[in-house]
Amino acid sequence: MSTIDSTYPDRDAVEASYHEHVDAGRVDTWKLADMQLVMGEREGPRFSDAFTGKWYLNCHCNGGVFNLGHRNPRVIAAVREAMDHIDIGNHHLVSTHRARAAEKLVESTGGDLPCVVFGTTGGEAIDLAIKAARHATGRDGIVSVEGAYHGHTGLALATGEAKFRDPFRHVVPGFIQVPYNDLGAMGSAIDDSTAAVILEAIPATLGFPMPEPGYLAQVQSLCRERGALLIVDEVQTGLGRTGSVWYHHQESVDPDMLVAGKGLGGGIYPIAATLMTADVHRFTSEEPFSHVSTFGGSELGCVAASTVLDIVTDLVFLERVKEVGVRIGDGLAGGPFEIRRRGMLTGLKFEQTTGGMTAMKALFDRGIYSFFAGNDPSVLQFKPSLIVSDDDIDWLISTVRETLW
Ligand SMILES: Cc1ncc(COP(=O)(O)O)c(C=O)c1O
Structure with a gap:
């Protein structure tokens, strides 16, 4: 075919x-x-244009969907085998595949977040996190970061930028935004009406500005002091991208909820998840069937997710991510940009306000597909898949140097 x-x-x-x-x-x-591009062949870290046959090294990876490359053979084998026997299953019934994927997710947090609600997309999983926070605290307020992005579904959209809300007359009370890395503003925003603060571990759409040392931990302390919950969105930073399964572990943060999506389905079958404490999860027993998602946690998606988790929790895999990240950092040092990097999550920040856009086009012409940060186009998001070979990295670094220096 x-x-x-x-x-x-x-x-x-x-x-x-x-x-x-x-x-x-x-x-x-x-x-x-x-x-102009229509995706054709896809294999490992690359895909081709269907009409020119030109190959691109994928350094966008849909924000992490293709963390394990295109058509990862282990994920495909698991899903293909499963398709001979199962389908999406029934979301109202107990499922072994769902239980297994949940256990693996919980294990990946060291057991800190023992309960999981599955969804289909990141936005859906964020919506659920906000609903669950409101149920658990009996409060309505949600604090998010200016320029952050958590999706385009109902409550997720309310946490984001006006430019995405206003065209759709999307007005939802209870949401406020504060500047990133500003503890004073965060401190003023959290009060006894705040259900939760929601943060990306490193805000992708804002161009990967790194959290100031201790920022995330101090936001957590503010939440604890004032009875609000902390939701960490690791849709882009999670699943090995930064050299640990979850980035918040590197920041010694202990959130009440964690959101995963994109790469969880291995680029093969969509699935997302909201992990949470048992206390937050109690709505499932207090209000059974109060949250429903027909495709959320589909059994085929759970098979894909379990396979992805087997791969990204492997210490050898994570060591390799760290090593390749250092090579990318060293290889791009001295360029006309600031490098923002954790593991293989990299942002290249240019001085020009649209520098990320210009770099995207220049690299596109040379066979590298990357993407600028939507809420700060001076930054190029630069995220090759985590399975790139040494040869791919050498080619990538030399091509970027020839193009952008
Ligand atoms: C950090 C983050 N959270 C949530 C989402 C929403 O995910 P989805 O597009 O699967 O709804 C995105 C999507 O880009 C994202 O980058």
């Missing part, structure tokens, strides 16, 4: 259909930027 639907003989044909039926703005934007 071809990697594309052969109804469309060329790029113009599929773009015309897409423009009419799916998303006119995207088609126009990529045309204007001269970055």
Whole structure:
């Protein structure tokens, strides 16, 4: 079977259909930027354009969906085997596959967060985290960070930027935003009406500004002092990207809730999860069936997630991520940008306000697919898959140096 639907003989044909039926703005934007692309073959750290056959090293990875590369053979084998026997299952019933994936997630936190609610997308898992925080605390207030991004679903959208909310007349009371790394502002925002503070461990869409030393731990102390919960969003930073399974472990933070998505399905089957303390999870017994997600924690998704967790909790795997991260950092040192890096999560911050956009296009032309940070386009998000070979890294570093220096 071809990697594309052969109804469309060329790029113009599929773009015309897409423009009419799916998303006119995207088609126009990529045309204007001269970055037209239809994904064709995908293998390991690379994918090709279906119409030119040009290969790209994927340094965007959909924010982490392809952490384990495209079509990871272990994930495919597990899901393929499972498809001979099971399907998505029934979300109302008990499931061995769901129990197993939950146990593996819990183990990955060292047992700190013993309960899991599965979802399909990061946004859904964030919505659930906010609902659960409100139930557990009996409070409504949610504090998030300016420029952070937690998704485009109902409550997740309310934590984010006005530019994503206003066009849809999305007005939800109870949400406030404070500047990142500003403990004073955070301290003023959390009060006895605050149900939770929600933070990305490192805010991706803001361009990976690193937390100041102790910032996350101090936010946690403020939450504890004032009876609010701390939700850490590791949709982008989690699952090995920073050299540990979860980034918050490197910051000695002990959140009440943790959100995982993107890479959890290994790029093969969508799944997301909200991990939480037993106290927060008590809504499942107090209000049975109060939260439902037909596809959340589908059995096939759980098979994919269990396989992903087996891979990313392996210490040899994590050591390799750290080692490659250092090589990327060393290889890109001295360039016309500031390097923001933890493990293989890297942001390149340029002085020009749209420097990340310009770099994206320059690298695109050389066969590197990366993406600028949506809420700070001076930053290029630079996230190769975690399974890149030494040769891939050598090529990547030399190509970036030839292109951006
Ligand atoms: C940090 C973070 N949280 C949540 C989300 C929402 O995930 P989804 O698009 O799967 O709803 C995203 C998506 O980009 C994200 O980057």
